[in-house]
Amino acid sequence: MNRVYDLKREVEKPxxxxxGHRLCAGCGAGVIVAGVLRALDKEDKAVVVNATSCLEVSTFMYPYTAYMDSYIHSAFENSAATCSGVEAAYKALKRRGKLEETVKFITFAGDGGTYDIGFQSLSGAMERGHDMVYVCYDNEAYMNTGIQRSSSTPRFTRTTTTPLGSAQKGKQQHKKDLTEILVAHNIPYAAQTAPLGNFKDLHIKSHKAIYTEGPCFLNILSPCPRGWDYPMDKLAEIIKLAVDTCVWPLYEVEEGVWRLSYTPKKKLPVADYLRTQGRFRNMFQKGNEWMIEEAQQYVDQKWERLLEHTGA
Amino acid sequence: MIKAKDINEHTPWQDLTPGGEIYEPGTARAFNTGTWRTNTPVFHEEACKHCMLCIPFCPDSSIPVKDGKRLDFNYLHCKGCGICENVCPFKAITMVSGGVAL
Structure with a gap:
């Protein structure tokens, strides 16, 4: 079902x-989870599986659940395995005629639970071909335990385990490109999106991921006011800069075909994005101009490669 | 089975649900996160064009919608982050200092 996106109709859904969840004020995760779940058709039910994360500890605190659907908290490393098991059980019950309704399976995990600790179970579930969606809300570090670096943290970022000192200045390695790794699994649908503007991109991709049969993956940029060190009211501005500087390009890969979802009217310099966040403050100190240059080069290279893939 | 609203720090463990399971949806609604606010959004209905851009950006699902119109804030859950003020194209939301709008 591919109806035209209508924000007014979508926000009218319950x-x-x-x-009443306990995520920090201004957290991107709440916006993203509500946005993905809004893409479910009204009459369908969902099973939400959640890896240990900020999201988990704040949306499911006994006896309070912020979910209207069934919810399972799984450990850091096995949320995809849990979800695939529930999906297999559902299929078996359906086959025997013991269940009538349509249930969709959605896993949420942070970048720590996806890029690092949960990677093996994610890879396995995608390879086995379960009918599920895995959503990574990517805030680029372990925020729940106190802002430690993950393999998703960009180069030169200050975290509590990549501090600024004389021996090293922030994280030394580049961010892992997980979306491309998932594309390499040859799954029916993988996409990168963000809560941008009227949420059309996030909504359409979520709907596609939920209603495409087989394993699908969404990687969604999730700003974190505490970890990224920016004022909590700036979520929309930061997302806009992330896509307009091509730091976080929006694209999708459907049955092996790459498609660019958003081309900035004017590609802005990466420094415009970096400047908004205290975690990159180090890059703007005197003598560190080379860091901004290298960050720009890296983003340009990745963007060029993406353009080649998408043929844009 | 004991209801979420009746569970508190004085509930003996024998009365809790097995496995820490919750059998009702959306019980978090009963929890007041409005006390977190240091700034409070104020809705100016006369300026609002009901474009709905603020709704999906609210991290706390605190802007109710009914019959194509956005209603006043749900101050029980709003944490006063101020994202809505910045995404509103019509200046229909302003943040005021303090946890309560006077």
């Missing part, structure tokens, strides 16, 4: 993530 929210599937309620208020």
């Amino acid at each position: 929210e599937r993530l309620t208020g």
Whole structure:
């Protein structure tokens, strides 16, 4: 079902993530989870599986659940395995005629639970071909335990385990490109998106991922006011800069075909994005101009490669 | 089975649900996160064009919608982050200092 996106109609649906959860004020994760779940058709039910994360500890605190759907908290490393097991059980019950309704399976995990600790179970579930969606809300570090670096943290970022000192200045390695790794699994649908503008991109991709049969993957940029060190009211501005500087390009890969979802009207310098966040403050100190140059080069290279893939 | 609203720090463990399971949806609604606010959004209905751009950006699902119109804030859950003020194209939301809008 591919209806034209209508924000007014979508926000009229009852929210599937309620208020009263304990995420920090201004957290991107709440916005993303509510946005993905909004893409479910009204009459369908969902099973939400959640790896240990900020999201998990704040949306499911006994006896309070912020979900209107069934929810399972799984450990850091096995949320995809848990989800695939529930999906297999559902299929078996359906086959025997013991279940009538349509249930969709959605896993949420942070970048720590996806890029690092949960990677093996994610890879396995995608390879086995379960009918599920895995959503990574990527805030580029272990925020729940106190802002430690992950393999998703960009180069030169200050975290508590990549501090600024005389021996090293922030993280030394580049961010792992997980979306491309998932594309290499040859799954039916993989996409990168963000809560941008009227949420059309996030909504359409979520709907596609949920209603495409087989394993699908969404990687969604999730700003974190505490970890990224920016004022908590700036979520929309930071997302806009991330896509307009091509730091976080929006694209999708459907049955092996790459498609660019958003081309900035004017590609902005990466420094415009970096400047908004205290975690990159180090890059703007005197003598560190080379860091900004290298960051720009890296983003340009990745963007060129993406353009080649998408033929744009 | 004991209801979420009746579970608190004085509930004996024998009365809790097995496995720490919750059998009702959306019980978090009963929890007041409005006390977190240091700034409070104020809705100016006369300026609002009901474009709905603020709704999906609210991290706390605190802007109710009914019959194509956005209603006033749900201050029980709003944490006062101020994202809505910045995404509103019509200046229909302003943040005021303090946890309560006077």
